[in-house]
Amino acid sequence: MEERNFRSYYYEKVGFRVVEEKKSLDILFKESPIDKKKLTHFTLRFTVPNTHRNALYCILLGILPTYQKLWTFVKHQRKQHFEDLHHTLRLLQVNNQQISKPQLYALMKSLESGNLKLNYQHQLGSHDNLIFIRICEALVRIAESESDLYWISKGFFQLFLSFRPYLRTLAAYTDKVMLKEDEKLYQYLVDHNIWKDLPLETWFMNYSHCHRGELLD
Numbered sequence: 001m002e003e004r005n006f007r008s009y010y011y012e013k014v015g016f017r018v019v020e021e022k023k024s025l026d027i028l029f030k031e032s033p034i035d036k037k038k039l040t041h042f043t044l045r046f047t048v049p050n051t052h053r054n055a056l057y058c059i060l061l062g063i064l065p066t067y068q069k070l071w072t073f074v075k076h077q078r079k080q081h082f083e084d085l086h087h088t089l090r091l092l093q094v095n096n097q098q099i100s101k102p103q104l105y106a107l108m109k110s111l112e113s114g115n116l117k118l119n120y121q122h123q124l125g126s127h128d129n130l131i132f133i134r135i136c137e138a139l140v141r142i143a144e145s146e147s148d149l150y151w152i153s154k155g156f157f158q159l160f161l162s163f164r165p166y167l168r169t170l171a172a173y174t175d176k177v178m179l180k181e182d183e184k185l186y187q188y189l190v191d192h193n194i195w196k197d198l199p200l201e202t203w204f205m206n207y208s209h210c211h212r213g214e215l216l217d
Contacts, residue, residue: 025052033066034059054144054152061155063148075147082147085111094120102136105150109157132157 025048028038039060042048048056058064063078064071085108090096096104099121106129110116117123124133136153143149175195178186189195 021046022049022051025049025056029055029068032068034068036060036066050142053142054148057142057152057155058148061152061159063151063155078151079145079147082108082150092116099124100133101146101149102133102140102153105136105153106132108150109154128157128161131160135160 024042024046028034028042029052031038036059039056043056043060055064059066064074086104088111089104089107094104094107099107103124106124107116107120109132110120110123110129123129132153135156136149139149139153139156143152178189178195186195189198
């Protein structure tokens with residue numbers, strides 16, 4: 001067993017694995033500029049400690065630059081932009097008492113993109129807004145401020161939109177796997193015109209929607 005793998009295994013067994021991970025992240029954060037590839041590699045191998053998730057998400061999603069000396073300025077600009085959007089909704093008489101904060105942030109996103117509609121209550125029920133709201137709800141415990149919650153949620157939502165074109169590829173891959181794993185059942189579904197009517201893309205979409213909270217944890 002490699003020395004590092006043995007050390008990680010030992011720390012995990014005695015309950016100190018998180019300590020080692022925190023130290024590793026602290027070292028990565030001290031680099032200037034911060035290496036996003038190293039951070040990405042770290043997230044693929046280890047669980048990110050709660051104390052570092054907010055900053056790590058902000059870096060990987062492009063909310064904060066890789067130079068820490070610019071963070072104070074950028075955070076101020078992000079917060080000001082967030083507050084301007086919030087203030088604009090108040091001027092438009094959006095009733096904060098009737099909607100949750102994640103719903104409010106969904107409307108702020110729509111306002112920022114120029115897609116806010118007069119019937120905003122109906123707009124909140126759109127599929128994309130429901131997904132954005134679910135992302136916000138999952139990140140409430142992680143984000144350090146309301147501004148960070150908005151920007152991190154928006155970053156993850158943009159990632160979701162970028163993956164949407166691959167849903168058709170996933171459906172095609174499912175077709176190949178089904179043929180390989182159970183050719184008899186697959187042929188039966190095809191012969192009876194059942195397979196082509198299965199809403200595979202919708203299922204993948206709904207799965208990612210329902211389990212987004214668990215994935216972010």
